[in-house]
Amino acid sequence: MGGFDARHVSPLPATRTRGARLIEAFSPKLGRRVTLHDHLAFSQWVRLEADPSVIDLCERPARSAPPQSCLIDFWVQRPGGAQLIVLESRCDIALSVGAEPVEQVALAEIAAAGQWIANWARMLPVVNATRTLRPAALAQAMLKRVSQPRSLASLEREVSSGDPAIVRGTVFDLLRQGLLRAPSLHVQPLSHHTLVEPAPGHVPEPAR
Incomplete structure (x- = not known):
């Protein structure tokens, strides 16, 4: 071979x-x-x-x-x-x-890694379902807003896209790419209270 x-x-x-x-x-x-x-x-x-x-x-x-x-x-x-x-x-x-x-x-x-796997088994379908619906500008806006730990619920309330699923899909895809991180996903079920934060080495621009 x-x-x-x-x-x-x-x-x-x-x-x-x-x-x-x-x-x-x-x-x-x-x-x-x-x-x-x-x-x-x-x-x-x-x-x-x-x-x-x-x-x-x-x-x-x-x-x-x-x-x-x-x-x-x-x-x-x-x-x-x-x-x-x-x-x-x-x-x-x-x-x-x-x-x-x-x-x-x-x-x-x-x-x-059971909890991590269970969480991502729920998150990947959201990434897939929204992949053609997520504006590129939304990902950049999300990175700017997450300058410190933020809950999914707060981001969904703050970012108006017309569909909370698109916000979640954007956040999940940024996690998948390593631009954001959510350490609690290793030990806790995904929820609206899950905190996301900047990934090490990534310094987001301030939100405007």
């Missing part, structure tokens, strides 16, 4: 056992639908979509070399390079996949 580059291939088909789940979702990073065949893969996909450092990704990009022939869960491109991701229990981590480094994600790690 030397020279494999998941950016130039479509996801491999995965044989779905009888009774197994089929989970479909729209990927904001890819601009297309993804098909996942269990909740573990769905949970890891949510984590990748919500990670601003992930530039590109591909589900089921390839199989490892025989004799194991393990289906790789994801290929991921970050600023520092590309890697392949295999979820724990899929197959032995010592598999042959060419030059790309392989990361094995422990099931305990996914379980520990």
Whole structure:
């Protein structure tokens, strides 16, 4: 598998056992639908979509070399390079996949991120549903207004767009891009009281 580059291939088909789940979702990073065949893969996909450092990704990009022939869960491109991701229990981590480094994600790690995953599983559909409705100026206005921690409710009241969902979609997309942050999403359910704040290193211009 030397020279494999998941950016130039479509996801491999995965044989779905009888009774197994089929989970479909729209990927904001890819601009297309993804098909996942269990909740573990769905949970890891949510984590990748919500990670601003992930530039590109591909589900089921390839199989490892025989004799194991393990289906790789994801290929991921970050600023520092590309890697392949295999979820724990899929197959032995010592598999042959060419030059790309392989990361094995422990099931305990996914379980520990349960609240974060549950929140983003609610937020990504809002990002998708509003993606063609959000004015570019609204994102810039939102960044200017969030110079200190602000609740979602206060932003929805303050920013008049005619539809609170568009405000939420804008905030969620800025979180997804890493321009805003909401640390409480790791430990608390998303609500109107959720606080968002500037991301480290991002200094918003003052609101006018």
